[in-house]
Amino acid sequence: MTHPTINIKEIEDIIHSLDPIILDNESAEAITVKGAADYVTKVDTAVQEKLRSILGTKYPEIGFISEEQDFFNADTSKSWWILDPIDGTTNLIHHFNLSAVSLGLYENGEITYGIVYNPFTKETFTASKGCGSYLNGKAIHVSKTEDPGFAIVAFGSSPYERFRAEKLFKIFLNVFNECADFRRTASAALDLCYVASGRVDCYIEQNLKPWDYAAGSLILKEAGGDVGTWIEGESLPYLKNSDICASNPNLTKWIRSFI
Ligand code: LIP
Numbered sequence: 001m002t003h004p005t006i007n008i009k010e011i012e013d014i015i016h017s018l019d020p021i022i023l024d025n026e027s028a029e030a031i032t033v034k035g036a037a038d039y040v041t042k043v044d045t046a047v048q049e050k051l052r053s054i055l056g057t058k059y060p061e062i063g064f065i066s067e068e069q070d071f072f073n074a075d076t077s078k079s080w081w082i083l084d085p086i087d088g089t090t091n092l093i094h095h096f097n098l099s100a101v102s103l104g105l106y107e108n109g110e111i112t113y114g115i116v117y118n119p120f121t122k123e124t125f126t127a128s129k130g131c132g133s134y135l136n137g138k139a140i141h142v143s144k145t146e147d148p149g150f151a152i153v154a155f156g157s158s159p160y161e162r163f164r165a166e167k168l169f170k171i172f173l174n175v176f177n178e179c180a181d182f183r184r185t186a187s188a189a190l191d192l193c194y195v196a197s198g199r200v201d202c203y204i205e206q207n208l209k210p211w212d213y214a215a216g217s218l219i220l221k222e223a224g225g226d227v228g229t230w231i232e233g234e235s236l237p238y239l240k241n242s243d244i245c246a247s248n249p250n251l252t253k254w255i256r257s258f259i
Pocket of ligand 1: 067087089157158186187188208
């Protein structure tokens, strides 16, 4: 895998070096409440500040957008790191072991590099534009499932925006009536990687933040998957919030028929 701007091996090493910060239970339990069911831990801020400092020094020309910062100026003509220091913060607090660092590189209106790393399972999902997707260095591909009756569908419940629940859960009920079963990882980045690696066949969630879907959407695309907004034909905005519909191409029409 090659990339014109960045040293991929070095980025992976930097992300892996975060293990002691993320695996520190005491910091995971140091919580601040951001909103309803929405938390930030000492781990989130420590990972963010470490990466901001390292990446800022090594790549001063690339801007930095991250979940735990107050504001970002979304100049689409610039290159940006898009970081979720911990995607799956509630899982981290509950020692659920499904949390990941998600880092994407935005250049010229698209994501050109993405890494999603779960330190609890030691799984590293990576992709560079045009070069395929990898899990711990081995190529991954979406599933070949065609029959919705065999499909496992991951979904996000929009826990911070309960006003969506009534409409959303009607959609989920309709999907559930036709698929094999549901999964809810509570990490959008991992959901996208799980479609990419064929663990689940489809994934739907509303109003994700750029850091939730930037890296995972490239990993999914490069693994042969379809990913888009809930409006057919509309391209992902990357520097804005977006509803996300992801699937193996055999099931795209089917899953889209519900949203
Ligand atoms: C979370 C997601 C989760 C989603 C939440 C939230 P956080 O990210 O990945 O799947 O349902 O809305 O965005 O807050 O743990 O980084």
